[in-house]
Amino acid sequence: xxxxxxxxxxxxxxxxxxxxxxxxxxxxxxxxxxxxxxxxxxxxxxxxxxxxxxxxxxxxxxxxxxxxxxxxxxxxxxxxxxxxxxxxxxxxxxxxxxxxxxxxxxxxxxxxxxxxxxxxxxxxxxxxxxxxxxxxxxxxxxxxxxxxxxxxxxxxxxxxxxxxxxxxxxxxxxxxxxxxxxxxxxxxxxxxxxxxxxxxxxxxxxxxxxxxxxxxxxxxxxxxxxxxxxxxxxxxxxxxxxxxxxxxxxxxxxxxxxxxxxxxxxxxxxxxxxxxxxxxxxxxxxxxxxxxxxxxxxxxxxxxxxxxxxxxxxxxxxxxxxx
Numbered sequence: 001x002x003x004x005x006x007x008x009x010x011x012x013x014x015x016x017x018x019x020x021x022x023x024x025x026x027x028x029x030x031x032x033x034x035x036x037x038x039x040x041x042x043x044x045x046x047x048x049x050x051x052x053x054x055x056x057x058x059x060x061x062x063x064x065x066x067x068x069x070x071x072x073x074x075x076x077x078x079x080x081x082x083x084x085x086x087x088x089x090x091x092x093x094x095x096x097x098x099x100x101x102x103x104x105x106x107x108x109x110x111x112x113x114x115x116x117x118x119x120x121x122x123x124x125x126x127x128x129x130x131x132x133x134x135x136x137x138x139x140x141x142x143x144x145x146x147x148x149x150x151x152x153x154x155x156x157x158x159x160x161x162x163x164x165x166x167x168x169x170x171x172x173x174x175x176x177x178x179x180x181x182x183x184x185x186x187x188x189x190x191x192x193x194x195x196x197x198x199x200x201x202x203x204x205x206x207x208x209x210x211x212x213x214x215x216x217x218x219x220x221x222x223x224x225x226x227x228x229x230x231x232x233x234x235x236x237x238x239x240x241x242x243x244x245x246x247x248x249x250x251x252x253x254x255x256x257x258x259x260x261x262x263x264x265x266x267x268x269x270x271x272x273x274x275x276x277x278x279x280x281x282x283x284x285x286x287x288x289x290x291x292x293x294x295x296x297x298x299x300x301x302x303x304x305x306x307x308x309x310x311x312x313x314x315x316x317x318x319x320x321x322x323x
Contacts, residue, residue, distance in 0.1 A: 036072055036106045038063030041114045048102070048116050050083065050094040051123035053161050053198040058090035060104055060114070076103050082120050093162070094120040126155035127163065127195055129204035134191075136183060139211040139250045144182040148175060151204075152193060162196040173206050183208045210252035212312030217245035246308065255309040 042059045050056065060069055075090045077083050079100035085092045090104065097120055105113035130151045138145075148165065165175040168190040174182045175191075186208050194201035222243075246254040306315040 035064070036062050036109070036112065039069075039073055039104055039106055039112060039114050041102070041104060041116055044116055046116050047099075047119045049119050049121065049123075050092070051121060051125045051159065052094050052096060053125055053195050053200075054094045054159055055161050056092045058085070058092060058102070058104065060090070072107055073104050074107055076105075077101075077118075078103070083118050092118070094118075096120060097122055124155065125159055125161060125195055125198065126200050127161075127193055128153045128155070128202045129193070131204065133205045133207065135207040135209060137209045137211045138183040139252045141186070141208075142182050142184045144176070144180050146181040146183065148179045148181050148191075148193075164194045164196050166192045166194070167206075172208055181206070186210060210310070211248060211250050212310050213246055213248075213251045213254060213308035214313055215245075215247040216256070216306060216308060216313050216315040217247065218315065219243040246313075251308075251310070251312070253308070253310045257307045257309050 040061050042061055044056075044058060048056075058075065060073065062069060062073070070088065074087055075085045076087070077085050077092075077100055079098065081096045082098040082100035083092055083094045083102070085102060092102065099117060099119050102116045102118050103113055104115075105111075130153060134151060136146055152163075154161075163179075165179070167173050167175060169187070170184065172183075172185050172187045172189040173191065174184055176182070181191075188205060188207050190203055191206045192201055192203040244256070246256070301318060301320050303316050303318050306317060308314070
């Protein structure tokens with residue numbers, strides 16, 4: 001699937017004195033469209049140097065300054081094989097090597113104009129991704145909040161050009177005309193960016209993954225250290241289910257592993273094939289029961305780890321065996 005957008009980076013061009021500014025006889029006649037008596041190209045060097053495929057939006061000022069340019073001025077190119085320009089908006093695109101003249105004139109008064117020489121070369125343009133693999137965790141789906149322009153690198157840095165995005169699978173990711181990626185489904189897809197009108201392109205791998213659990217928070221004031229008397233048959237630890245907080249809130253799978261739990265302390269606890277388990281009572285309002293189904297055989301410390309089912313987080317709980 002193809003998506004077209006524009007990559008704009010800082011365009012640092014020296015401001016040059018306008019090549020031509022005319023009031024002439026038209027000024028005496030009240031000027032051109034909407035009474036304009038002058039127009040001037042701003043912020044563009046003379047000559048303006050571009051590379052094939054590069055784009056630029058021309059800024060102008062008018063006299064009187066309180067008259068807008070919309071519908072009152074006209075942009076033109078002396079050679080569209082070198083560069084094209086939109087008549088009303090002044091959007092330039094370099095199309096081929098050579099020289100041509102950019103003109104902006106007042107509608108109805110063509111002698112009131114400003115000009116720049118435009119030189120287009122085969123200067124190297126390139127675009128690259130910030131990384132060979134971009135991984136995003138999102139939930140719920142679909143969600144459109146990833147600005148791909150933040151992950152693109154242009155060469156030279158001041159270049160601006162039209163780019164085309166192509167995704168391998170639009171059931172996983174899609175891109176709009178502003179370069180905003182929508183995470184559609186979980187999985188992987190290739191994403192290619194290409195400078196429109198050139199052979200310059202770059203490909204990265206996009207991964208859309210579920211949001212993992214990052215933290216397991218036990219109730220405030222609940223001491224995760226428990227004591228068991230050596231020789232006791234088992235130690236039961238009860239913790240209300242509703243008081244366990246699993247973060248972040250938008251994690252896809254907030255379930256906790258119930259059995260078996262990772263365990264250390266075989267030298268303290270006997271009956272080796274019995275590991276700590278979470279045994280849930282018949283009613284969730286009773287909470288979770290952490291049951292060590294083994295018999296302490298000596299004094300010391302053992303631990304078991306409460307884990308999220310997705311493997312994203314864990315919480316260690318210590319059990320101390322005393323005499």
